[in-house]
């Protein structure tokens with residue numbers, strides 16, 4: 571197994587290397603998140619020149635729309651659904667169950683002899699995802715509902731927020747991708763939204779721009795909390811070598827920042 575995107579690298583703006591083309595050309599199965607996350611994939615497949623089997627892990631999941639009150643492109647406050655698909659399904663572990671099922675089915679199609687073992691491995695991992703969901707809900711219960719307000723670099727935690735009762739007050743980059751750049755006016759609107767909502771922290775994501783997050787936090791008079799792993803794992807010496815570790819680490823970071831103190 572080979573990961574195209576190295577640890578710590580933002581997938582939204584990823585530029586494939588010549589080695590990636592070689593790897594894709596020789597792959598038995600290519601697994602992508604889908605829903606528009608890997609904007610580089612069509613060109614990479616064309617460059618690899620071979621028609622390799624590909625599975626979109628998020629296939630079948632329905633994109634969320636921004637909720638009323640979320641700050642959108644142009645500093646507009648959402649009053650209804652938006653059209654840009656949000657690819658960040660994996661940050662809700664119950665949605666990640668679908669990823670496991672899709673990958674299990676794809677592996678079984680290309681390697682029918684292994685179907686049984688793929689099935690039992692998937693069952694075991696789905697069990698761990700359900701335990702993770704229960705654990706997250708129990709940890710988040712330590713945060714009073716009125717303090718469950720999230721501000722991140724870009725719109726990555728929407729599904730997580732929906733599942734565990736958080737509000738997304740705004741994002742430094744007003745997009746489900748990191749490739750947009752906010753205007754001074756958008757940042758000013760965000761600062762106002764944070765003050766109005768009584769947000770307690772701006773969460774910096776690994777790979778996100780610290781300068782803008784710091785500027786917004788400073789103007790709103792709240793701390794920057796570093797840093798959430800949302801799109802990338804660490805090596806084994808870091809806090810997020812696996813998906814399950816990543817989610818536990820992020821939840822601990824969020825709970826530590828929001829649960830304590832006075833409002």
Ligand SMILES: [Zn+2]
Nearest residue numbers: 726746747748
């Ligand atoms: Zn993202």
